[in-house]
Amino acid sequence: MLSGANSAANSEIYNKIKSEISSKVSNEVSNEMNSELSSKANNTVKNSMSKVTFVLNGQAVESSENPTKRLLDILREDHGLVGAKEGCGEGECGGCAVLLDYKIVNSCLTPLGSVQDKQVITIEGLSLSTEGQTIKKAFEDYGSVQCGICTPGMMIATASLLHHNQKPTEAEIREGLSGNLCRCTGYNMIVKAIQYLADEKGELWC
Amino acid sequence: MSDISRSINKVDNDEKITGKAVYIDDIKLENMLYAKTVRAEITSGTIIGRHYPEMPTDYHIVDYLDIPGNNYVKIIFEDMPVFVKDKVGYYGEPIALVVGPDKQVILDIISQIVFEYDAIAPIYDYVDSVIHYDYEKGVGEAVFEPANRVIEYTYETGYQEHVYIEPQGVIGDTDGDKISVYGSIQCPYYVKNALINTLGMDEKKVRVVQTTTGGAFGGKEEFPSLIACQVAVAVKKIGKPIKLIYNRVEDMAYTTKRHPSTIRMEAAIDEQNNILGFRAHVSLDGGANIGLSSVVLQRAMIAATGVYNINNLAISGDVYRTNTVPTGAFRGFGAPQMIFAVEMFIHHIAKELGIDPLILRNKYMAKQGDSTSTSGHFRDPIIMKDMIARAKELADYDHKIKLYGEHMPTKDMPGIGMSWFLHGCGFTGSGEQKHIKAVVRLHKDVGDIVTVLVAAVDMGQGIKTTMRKLVAHVLELPIEQVIMHNPDTDLVPDSGPTVASRTLMIVGALVSQAAEKLKENWLAGKEQIFEEKYKQPKYIQWDEESFQGNAYPGYSWGVNIVEVAVSPVTYEVTLKGTWSVYDVGKAIDERIIMGQADGGLLQGISYGMLEVMENKDGMVQQKTVTDYIIPTASDTVNMITELMDNPFELGPFGAKGAGELTLIGGAPAVALAIENAIGKSVTKIPVTPEYIMSLIEGE
Numbered sequence: 046m047l048s049g050a051n052s053a054a055n056s057e058i059y060n061k062i063k064s065e066i067s068s069k070v071s072n073e074v075s076n077e078m079n080s081e082l083s084s085k086a087n088n089t090v091k092n093s094m095s096k097v098t099f100v101l102n103g104q105a106v107e108s109s110e111n112p113t114k115r116l117l118d119i120l121r122e123d124h125g126l127v128g129a130k131e132g133c134g135e136g137e138c139g140g141c142a143v144l145l146d147y148k149i150v151n152s153c154l155t156p157l158g159s160v161q162d163k164q165v166i167t168i169e170g171l172s173l174s175t176e177g178q179t180i181k182k183a184f185e186d187y188g189s190v191q192c193g194i195c196t197p198g199m200m201i202a203t204a205s206l207l208h209h210n211q212k213p214t215e216a217e218i219r220e221g222l223s224g225n226l227c228r229c230t231g232y233n234m235i236v237k238a239i240q241y242l243a244d245e246k247g248e249l250w251c
Numbered sequence: 252m253s254d255i256s257r258s259i260n261k262v263d264n265d266e267k268i269t270g271k272a273v274y275i276d277d278i279k280l281e282n283m284l285y286a287k288t289v290r291a292e293i294t295s296g297t298i299i300g301r302h303y304p305e306m307p308t309d310y311h312i313v314d315y316l317d318i319p320g321n322n323y324v325k326i327i328f329e330d331m332p333v334f335v336k337d338k339v340g341y342y343g344e345p346i347a348l349v350v351g352p353d354k355q356v357i358l359d360i361i362s363q364i365v366f367e368y369d370a371i372a373p374i375y376d377y378v379d380s381v382i383h384y385d386y387e388k389g390v391g392e393a394v395f396e397p398a399n400r401v402i403e404y405t406y407e408t409g410y411q412e413h414v415y416i417e418p419q420g421v422i423g424d425t426d427g428d429k430i431s432v433y434g435s436i437q438c439p440y441y442v443k444n445a446l447i448n449t450l451g452m453d454e455k456k457v458r459v460v461q462t463t464t465g466g467a468f469g470g471k472e473e474f475p476s477l478i479a480c481q482v483a484v485a486v487k488k489i490g491k492p493i494k495l496i497y498n499r500v501e502d503m504a505y506t507t508k509r510h511p512s513t514i515r516m517e518a519a520i521d522e523q524n525n526i527l528g529f530r531a532h533v534s535l536d537g538g539a540n541i542g543l544s545s546v547v548l549q550r551a552m553i554a555a556t557g558v559y560n561i562n563n564l565a566i567s568g569d570v571y572r573t574n575t576v577p578t579g580a581f582r583g584f585g586a587p588q589m590i591f592a593v594e595m596f597i598h599h600i601a602k603e604l605g606i607d608p609l610i611l612r613n614k615y616m617a618k619q620g621d622s623t624s625t626s627g628h629f630r631d632p633i634i635m636k637d638m639i640a641r642a643k644e645l646a647d648y649d650h651k652i653k654l655y656g657e658h659m660p661t662k663d664m665p666g667i668g669m670s671w672f673l674h675g676c677g678f679t680g681s682g683e684q685k686h687i688k689a690v691v692r693l694h695k696d697v698g699d700i701v702t703v704l705v706a707a708v709d710m711g712q713g714i715k716t717t718m719r720k721l722v723a724h725v726l727e728l729p730i731e732q733v734i735m736h737n738p739d740t741d742l743v744p745d746s747g748p749t750v751a752s753r754t755l756m757i758v759g760a761l762v763s764q765a766a767e768k769l770k771e772n773w774l775a776g777k778e779q780i781f782e783e784k785y786k787q788p789k790y791i792q793w794d795e796e797s798f799q800g801n802a803y804p805g806y807s808w809g810v811n812i813v814e815v816a817v818s819p820v821t822y823e824v825t826l827k828g829t830w831s832v833y834d835v836g837k838a839i840d841e842r843i844i845m846g847q848a849d850g851g852l853l854q855g856i857s858y859g860m861l862e863v864m865e866n867k868d869g870m871v872q873q874k875t876v877t878d879y880i881i882p883t884a885s886d887t888v889n890m891i892t893e894l895m896d897n898p899f900e901l902g903p904f905g906a907k908g909a910g911e912l913t914l915i916g917g918a919p920a921v922a923l924a925i926e927n928a929i930g931k932s933v934t935k936i937p938v939t940p941e942y943i944m945s946l947i948e949g950e
Contacts, residue, residue: 121277130416181269192466193272197268218884230846
């Protein structure tokens with residue numbers, strides 16, 4: 046389903062988003078994150094060999110935690126990025142979804158070690174980008190949000206889908222959302238928001 | 252003034268979309284400890300010995316010995332212990348909490364705890380009735396004496412699990428004097444009253460605050476009172492903030508679910524094929540604790556005629572205690588079970604009599620002025636005729652039902668089904684007046700900012716948007732000038748629980764009245780407070796003992812048409828289309844109602860065909876979202892919905908309830924569609940491929 050990806054174009058878009066995010070993030074959360082990180086780093090000199098470095102919402106970060114630890118816990122506990130939610134803990138509900146090199150993954154099933162040298166974007170990062178803002182507006186206009194617990198994951202799924210397939214059919218949209226459970230909306234208004242994005246905002250993704 | 256139904260951007264869209272909204276598990280307090288539940292490992296019996304390991308520093312066991320007040324969760328029926336003292340009623344019943352700073356150490360401690368039990372034979376059958384009701388209408392039972400013929404069918408419905416994507420969770424905190432509980436909850440004052448009872452503390456020393464709630468559907472109506480009491484007892488003992496969050500397995504195995512039911516329906520038929528009356532018996536599986544099952548049973552029994560006008564009734568029902576996880580509130584609250592039974596039954600009667608079901612249904616469809624099942628009256632206009640015509644037109648129903656009814660052997664067996672249903676809005680009978688006594692308040696500050704002070708929670712249904720919209724509309728103010736926060740019992744009066752499709756119709760009406768008073772007495776730049784209290788409309792006369800009178804102040808109505816295709820090879824059912832028309836009085840925000848309609852219908856359809864939860868030897872077998880299947884976007888189709896205005900005199904701007912209504916017709920509509928596809932009578936939900944196979948091949 047996501048086979049239409051063009052890696053050169055992807056990395057270009059990625060860089061664009063990355064720079065957008067990083068300029069905004071630096072004003073908002075990065076100071077807090079950096080100070081947390083550095084204090085963490087000072088406290089855990091235990092094994093410099095196992096340090097994992099990756100790019101989180103446009104900022105280079107490193108972690109000395111056990112590489113088998115779940116990315117979800119690293120994000121929520123170490124970085125205060127609580128937009129990713131734990132709904133099931135077994136990769137079924139998509140509440141914890143993040144973008145890993147601009148492809149959706151469930152962070153509850155992603156070991157920290159597997160993100161070495163990769164780019165991680167959470168809902169906090171995505172929502173600062175032009176893409177994120179555009180998806181947000183569509184979600185608002187189409188009534189895609191009810192209780193909101195699945196919404197960050199749905200935003201991530203939408204970004205991942207449209208990034209790899211600018212003109213998805215309804216079936217492809219449904220397939221693209223099928224790793225994210227929602228119990229409130231019946232998916233109808235989320236699908237419609239994405240159809241609108243595909244029809245009217247295609248230039249953002251290609 | 253613009254039409255109030257015109258949709259606006261929901262007030263909580265921004266924080267929810269960007270991940271900033273704070274749910275219970277997102278909160279971390281200083282020095283906060285974690286709690287985990289220690290559970291019974293038998294289904295029925297008595298604890299005769301407890302062996303707790305020696306506790307490391309800063310780790311604690313909290314059990315029944317630590318409860319300062321009453322060891323039961325104050326709901327309606329006082330039979331659910333906060334912690335088991337000796338008698339175990341179901342597998343997994345909570346016995347204690349282990350509390351401490353490190354989750355792994357807590358698990359290690361729990362693995363060392365040993366209980367000795369004296370087990371007794373558990374009960375799983377419907378034999379131990381703990382609640383019984385019966386009522387009659389017209390000549391009641393006697394109508395069966397002159398009957399030419401009696402048609403009898405028995406219907407069965409299974410468990411339904413809420414699967415809110417945010418599991419249950421609470422945090423307790425204390426300043427040494429007062430205890431505060433934060434949580435993902437529907438009913439702040441239910442929790443508060445339970446805390447007062449269990450902590451034995453003055454009401455001023457207990458506070459409950461709702462955090463952004465990630466779905467509830469009834470699952471966070473009474474259940475959170477249990478874990479709030481447990482955590483509050485622990486906080487009182489230990490004196491530190493404590494967080495208890497269920498994982499998905501705990502949530503699915505040990506929290507309340509929709510009551511499984513067995514419903515026997517009998518119709519007395521005369522020589523001219525008229526329906527003289529119904530006799531029905533409803534059996535509900537209450538699980539080990541009765542909780543609020545009595546109220547669920549009442550609603551199921553009152554729904555015994557669905558949308559039809561049947562003159563003579565003899566209706567009875569029982570809640571049975573079994574050694575299984577307690578069942579409880581779930582969107583629809585007894586009505587989905589009964590409406591499934593009634594809608595199937597009217598079709599099965601037609602089949603037995605050789606009459607077109609549509610002709611039979613139209614003949615008995617209730618009209619304004621007709622009597623209700625409880626001998627009250629449908630006072631307000633009923634526009635079902637128009638709604639049915641519109642739904643049929645949207646779905647091309649008349650054409651399809653003829654075509655599909657032929658049961659031609661095609662690749663896929665197509666089928667279409669149509670359900671008609673109603674939902675009584677608000678508490679049953681005099682519940683609002685006798686038990687709830689809602690109070691609402693509006694506060695205007697010196698800057699002329701108006702705050703809506705109610706205990707109603709936004710759990711996704713958009714009440715923060717619609718309440719603000721109501722008040723802004725009455726006061727002719729921009730919505731930004733009207734505020735509503737998540738309820739905090741220190742700040743809001745008890746406007747009642749967020750249940751029973753009552754929030755807009757009952758609470759919203761009071762808020763709207765308060766806004767009218769504020770408007771009349773508006774003093775710019777001055778602080779003003781206006782309060783309203785619920786007064787029961789005079790026409791509501793209700794006798795709780797005999798089930799006689801107007802059971803509800805008003806009714807919302809709906810029509811669902813569902814089309815499916817059944818594979819002749821695997822008997823899998825594929826959803827092909829849904830078309831719905833609803834009368835919710837007047838939508839306060841059309842897009843919000845459309846969202847309720849989509850989500851409610853899908854929950855109803857999947858209750859009818861997909862969601863299987865079984866209990867084996869007292870244990871829930873489907874404990875993860877891998878095993879308990881709810882629909883994904885790929886299982887779903889574009890759902891078509893229209894609303895028809897039919898303003899309700901007592902609702903704000905004419906609004907009636909909408910939250911539960913939209914779930915109720917899904918199961919019968921999909922079951923009828925499958926029945927149409929396979930040409931066999933469906934009497935049980937969920938209609939799984941295995942069940943379809945037994946219907947087709949079992950002959």
